[in-house]
Amino acid sequence: PQSRLGGTVKSATIITTLNNRSIDKAYEYINNNIANLANQFVPEGKIQFGISIYGFRLPKKSIFAKNLEIKKILRTAKRSIRIIENKSEELETAQVLHNKLATNKGIELLIVRDGDTTIIARTTGIQDIDAYSKRDQGRPKRDAKVGMLPPKLAQIIINLTNPPPDATVLDPFCGTGVLLQEATLMNLNILGTDLEPRMIDYTLANLQWLTDVGKVAHDKLNPNSITQHLDIGDATTHNWQSLPNFGQDLVIACETYLGRPLSHQPSPSTLQPIMEHANHLHHKFLKNIGKQIPSGTKLCLAVPAWRTKNGLVHLSTLDQLDNLGYNQMSFAHATTEDMVYYRPDQVVARELVVLQKK
Numbered sequence: 001p002q003s004r005l006g007g008t009v010k011s012a013t014i015i016t017t018l019n020n021r022s023i024d025k026a027y028e029y030i031n032n033n034i035a036n037l038a039n040q041f042v043p044e045g046k047i048q049f050g051i052s053i054y055g056f057r058l059p060k061k062s063i064f065a066k067n068l069e070i071k072k073i074l075r076t077a078k079r080s081i082r083i084i085e086n087k088s089e090e091l092e093t094a095q096v097l098h099n100k101l102a103t104n105k106g107i108e109l110l111i112v113r114d115g116d117t118t119i120i121a122r123t124t125g126i127q128d129i130d131a132y133s134k135r136d137q138g139r140p141k142r143d144a145k146v147g148m149l150p151p152k153l154a155q156i157i158i159n160l161t162n163p164p165p166d167a168t169v170l171d172p173f174c175g176t177g178v179l180l181q182e183a184t185l186m187n188l189n190i191l192g193t194d195l196e197p198r199m200i201d202y203t204l205a206n207l208q209w210l211t212d213v214g215k216v217a218h219d220k221l222n223p224n225s226i227t228q229h230l231d232i233g234d235a236t237t238h239n240w241q242s243l244p245n246f247g248q249d250l251v252i253a254c255e256t257y258l259g260r261p262l263s264h265q266p267s268p269s270t271l272q273p274i275m276e277h278a279n280h281l282h283h284k285f286l287k288n289i290g291k292q293i294p295s296g297t298k299l300c301l302a303v304p305a306w307r308t309k310n311g312l313v314h315l316s317t318l319d320q321l322d323n324l325g326y327n328q329m330s331f332a333h334a335t336t337e338d339m340v341y342y343r344p345d346q347v348v349a350r351e352l353v354v355l356q357k358k
Contacts, residue, residue: 002125004186006155009093010102011125012110018118023056026111026118027066034070035077041107041122047074048099048106050084052091052123055113060086084108093129102126127152135181140209141202146175149255153302153341153350154179155186160300160354161251163188168227168245171254172235172289177203179253181210184228191243193233200230236284241292252289252299255350257281259304262347271306275313278304282317283324290325290357297357299326305340305351312340318353329354 002011015037018025030037030051038047051067063086074081084091084099091101091108101108101123108123135151142148157179158169169183174192180203183190194200207228227245231238235256240246259278266274282303306313314336321328331339342349 003128003131004155004159004182005127006152006159008125009127010096010110010123012121012123014119014121015109016120017114018120019116021113021116021118023053023058023111023118026120027069029120030109030111031070031073034073035079037109037122038074038077038079038081038107042104045105046080046082048084048101049074049081050091050095050099050101050106050108051086051111052096052108053089053111056089056111058089060088063089093127096123096126097129135210136178138209138213139176139178139181139206141176141205143176143199143202145261146196146199149175149178149302151178151182154182154255157255157300157302157352158183158186158188158251158253160352161253161298163251163298164249167249167251170240170243170246170250170252172233172238172240172252172285173254173256174203174230175199175255177206179255181206183253184210189227189245190229191227191240191246192230193235193238193240195232195234197232200232203230236281236288238288239292240289246292247294250293250297252293252297252301254300255302256285256304258348258350262306265309265347271308271313275306275316279315279317282315283320286317286321286324286326293357295357299353299355299357301353301355302341302350303353305349307342307347307349312337312349314351321355325358326355327358329356 002008016029018029067083071081071083084095084101096102096108100106102125110121110123112119112121132151163169168189168191170191171179172193174180174194176199177192180190180192184207192203229243257278259274303315305315339352340349341352
């Protein structure tokens with residue numbers, strides 16, 4: 001479902017594909033079919049209506065004028081309609097969510113330029129930014145010093161391991177438990193360890209809060225069916241093999257140690273020891289866990305990458321994966337650079353690395 005996809009803002013069903021790249025032809029199609037589409041998607045009651053445009057440049061006033069034309073057509077067809085006004089070519093996520101445009105009370109049409117064709121689609125799912133915010137800001141235990149992993153990024157990390165339905169997710173760097181909370185909401189078994197006892201206490205408190213206020217997620221939460229085990233342990237030396245469900249449909253998903261936080265661009269002499277320490281830790285961790293997990297085990301790690309004046313600097317341990325006993329997985333539609341997550345003001349980025357034990 002949309003609620004567990006993390007990086008997917010919208011999902012949609014294609015209505016038609018036009019063999020041209022004309023925005024006017026797209027609106028012509030919509031005008032000719034909007035009455036039937038409205039009756040199909042919102043059979044009765046007032047329609048909340050909006051349009052998002054991708055791949056075309058269209059002034060806000062032009063979108064407004066074209067939307068008014070659609071409104072006239074629907075009123076002639078005896079349908080009541082409220083237009084959600086565009087601030088740009090695309091409606092904002094909050095506009096689609098709060099005006100229920102992806103439900104049976106509303107319609108968001110997408111006009112998408114795809115090469116020499118134009119796709120017209122209807123939004124059927126939208127990222128629930130309110131639920132993500134509750135799970136992020138509402139947790140009782142948070143600690144900026146150990147990093148603030150966004151829940152939607154935690155979902156992406158888990159999804160990249162492609163866990164089977166009853167899988168066990170191990171997070172060897174669990175911190176405050178964000179990734180384990182998202183795994184719980186996917187009804188996956190969870191194992192977590194962290195070097196610091198306080199982080200284990202924080203994770204327990206956050207998981208208990210999640211169970212108490214399960215309404216923050218759309219997915220049905222059944223904590224009684226989930227195996228949960230947390231332990232204090234150093235990821236570079238810890239033995240996980242005695243933990244329940246270890247090795248059975250196991251996946252490893254975590255944000256590792258990202259190194260010292262950096263608020264501004266460091267000098268090369270400052271950055272070098274930070275990178276050396278991070279590389280040493282990651283090398284020891286991968287070597288340690290590699291001795292314990294079965295062949296074929298999937299891992300998705302969010303590891304540090306550093307944004308410098310000369311470009312992105314990757315963890316050098318990633319050049320030694322073959323010798324450490326791992327295959328790094330690549331993707332048909334995503335480059336290495338696409339797998340790096342950061343805000344514009346961040347020096348330390350998160351690079352998502354997907355591995356499989358040889």
